[in-house]
Amino acid sequence: xxxxxxxxxxxxxxxxxxxxxxxxxxxxxxxxxxxxxxxxxxxxxxxxxxxxxxxxxxxxxxxxxxxxxxxxxxxxxxxxxxxxxxxxxxxxxxxx
Numbered sequence: 001x002x003x004x005x006x007x008x009x010x011x012x013x014x015x016x017x018x019x020x021x022x023x024x025x026x027x028x029x030x031x032x033x034x035x036x037x038x039x040x041x042x043x044x045x046x047x048x049x050x051x052x053x054x055x056x057x058x059x060x061x062x063x064x065x066x067x068x069x070x071x072x073x074x075x076x077x078x079x080x081x082x083x084x085x086x087x088x089x090x091x092x093x094x095x096x
Contacts, residue, residue: 024058024066033072053079 025033027043034054035041050056055071 023069024060025069025072026066027057030054030067030072033067033069034076 027046028040031040031043031046034046046054047057053075055067055075057065057067060066
């Protein structure tokens with residue numbers, strides 16, 4: 001090996017890509033998905049809770065973002081599971 005030869009670069013792990021059958025939702029469609037067509041959630045609510053309650057948007061262009069429908073379904077499933085769980089007891093309270 002010569003002094004100028006470089007070590008091959010380590011492979012970089014790429015983020016998982018959406019399922020090939022996944023549909024990308026616009027902001028308006030994502031708001032309707034979570035709130036319904038008659039009273040969709042406000043876009044600021046979608047952004048405020050992105051990454052916690054709702055999925056994070058995917059940047060698809062300089063000024064365009066979309067939401068994965070599969071991720072939205074999963075987020076809605078988690079919201080419904082949380083709704084069905086009994087409320088956690090507050091610290092310092094005793095069961096009667």
